[in-house]
Amino acid sequence: MENIEEHKIGKKLNEGKTKEVYELLGCPGQVLIKSKDQITAGNAARKDQMVGKAAISTKTTVSVFRLLQDAGIKTAFEKQCGETAFVAANCHMIPIEWVCRRVATGSFLKRNPGVKEGFKFFPPKMEMFFKDDANNDPQWSKEQVIEAHFNCGGLQIERCEVDIMNRTTLAVFEILEKAWATQDCTLVDMKVEFGVCASTKEILLADVIDNDSWRLWPLGDRSLQKDKQVYRDLKEVTPEAMQVVKRNFEWVAERVQNLLVTKSSKRVVVIMGSSSDLGHGQKIKQACANYGIPCELRISSAHKGTDETLKIKAEYEGDGVHTVFVAVAGRSNGLGPVLSGNTTCPVINCPPISADWGAEDIWSSLRMPSGLGCSTVLFPEAAALFAAQIFGQFDHLVWAKLRANILKNWISLKQADKQLRNM
Incomplete structure (x- = not known):
């Protein structure tokens, strides 16, 4: 002061x-x-x-x-x-x-x-x-x-x-x-x-x-x-x-x-299938920061190391911190379904879609076995936004950022429309 x-x-x-x-x-x-x-x-x-x-x-x-x-x-x-x-x-x-x-x-x-x-x-x-x-x-x-x-x-x-x-x-x-x-x-x-x-x-x-x-x-x-x-x-x-x-x-x-x-504790844990997904994971972490949400990055393959994936998952359960997992896995995405089938925490699929096989790979994130509830988004910013919407249900500071963002988007469109009409 x-x-x-x-x-x-x-x-x-x-x-x-x-x-x-x-x-x-x-x-x-x-x-x-x-x-x-x-x-x-x-x-x-x-x-x-x-x-x-x-x-x-x-x-x-x-x-x-x-x-x-x-x-x-x-x-x-x-x-x-x-x-x-x-x-x-x-x-x-x-x-x-x-x-x-x-x-x-x-x-x-x-x-x-x-x-x-x-x-x-x-x-x-x-x-x-x-x-x-x-x-x-x-x-x-x-x-x-x-x-x-x-x-x-x-x-x-x-x-x-x-x-x-x-x-x-x-x-x-x-x-x-x-x-x-x-x-x-x-x-x-x-x-x-x-x-x-x-x-x-x-x-x-x-x-x-x-x-x-x-x-x-x-x-x-x-x-x-x-x-x-x-x-x-x-x-x-x-x-x-x-x-x-x-x-x-x-x-x-x-x-x-x-x-x-806020008295509520929260975090997003991004688990990536391989180190090649790190760039995608970093974008999610950066987007989470915009909402004041801590984010951790981990690497584990549900196909090649299922037991290790479940151990990492267990590290974030039981400490009272509200957690959202984001699964980043291309090709055949087994990571999201494995996480979803073994935790009560929300799981978001955010696969790094490649230009060559994207249309085929996406189905492994969309078609879940029965009893699983993963959501799927394609862009890192959308994964962070989805997580923020989950946390915003009990954290008024996150909710405030979401509400202000809705206003910002609306004003931007309103002003763009005015500019267009005045041309």
């Missing part, structure tokens, strides 16, 4: 209810976002000082952005700077709040009479609100956002950009929802904002994501809520009540640290 004193702070660029944005001299394209000890509700109709809130909010925001960045979500966050500030890419903010809801509560119930609190949305419900304090941030439709013709930092916000922000909001919500579930907490809803990076002109998740940004119910119980709603619900603001609010914020800031780690 750097200290604020290490930076030359320039003029104040912007100030909101809970933060200030400063120019960073000598750091073109970057700004300093400094949190304040102020807590507000109802567009600042209620506001109070909560000593220590700036540090608590910064701790929460930094952890959330690190989680999202590690997953592969593009954000404006750069690095923490002292206890109450962080450095971010300078962004021209898009004046829309994106809200994603899993559970109906709060203002949604007021705007949709007849819907009971606790109604769950599948998929999550997306809403947009135009940032206009004077008019209490009115709800906008997607069409209104498109027709507003915002130009932020030289980027025209059109249908493509609106769709990208919509999809990104959903991905961010689902990643954080999955992460909070590991702490037995329900992420009820959340709001995010986006900006256009001044230097790259790309849309980035920006602003802050802290305990003001969501509703969080431990054990799915509203009465245990730990978010800012506790402050909103106060009939009278007393020192004792503010201490309760502060303890809730501290609880979240501590728990959010747990979202950055």
Whole structure:
């Protein structure tokens, strides 16, 4: 963590209810976002000082952005700077709040009479609100956002950009929802904002994501809520009540640290039929690294050394580490079937198909004897992806990378289509 004193702070660029944005001299394209000890509700109709809130909010925001960045979500966050500030890419903010809801509560119930609190949305419900304090941030439709013709930092916000922000909001919500579930907490809803990076002109998740940004119910119980709603619900603001609010914020800031780690252990073990398959195996290992999955390479032939293959297999059973075996064997693939018939671990065939006999060899991986359940993929990247999907069922960090990758692929296609239409 750097200290604020290490930076030359320039003029104040912007100030909101809970933060200030400063120019960073000598750091073109970057700004300093400094949190304040102020807590507000109802567009600042209620506001109070909560000593220590700036540090608590910064701790929460930094952890959330690190989680999202590690997953592969593009954000404006750069690095923490002292206890109450962080450095971010300078962004021209898009004046829309994106809200994603899993559970109906709060203002949604007021705007949709007849819907009971606790109604769950599948998929999550997306809403947009135009940032206009004077008019209490009115709800906008997607069409209104498109027709507003915002130009932020030289980027025209059109249908493509609106769709990208919509999809990104959903991905961010689902990643954080999955992460909070590991702490037995329900992420009820959340709001995010986006900006256009001044230097790259790309849309980035920006602003802050802290305990003001969501509703969080431990054990799915509203009465245990730990978010800012506790402050909103106060009939009278007393020192004792503010201490309760502060303890809730501290609880979240501590728990959010747990979202950055996983307790589950995992590995992929690639067993190759011969040393000639090493190049293929190395590609699988490299692809596994993209998902944060440890990978080991071994060599054994199920035909020439069946007993040794089973000994190697046994080395990875019984130590409590979740294991996926990948069998890399060309010609007649006996390796995958032998492994599958003698372990409860998932087995993936990924044969290194040759140009000469590939069409014939592949059948030895596809036609399994009855009672065996090997899957078969042809590309090393696909083997790593399949393994990641298995681990992602119980490891939220792997799942987050998978979810972010789905978003990345979708955005890439969306932007390519826009480019084509503009030619």
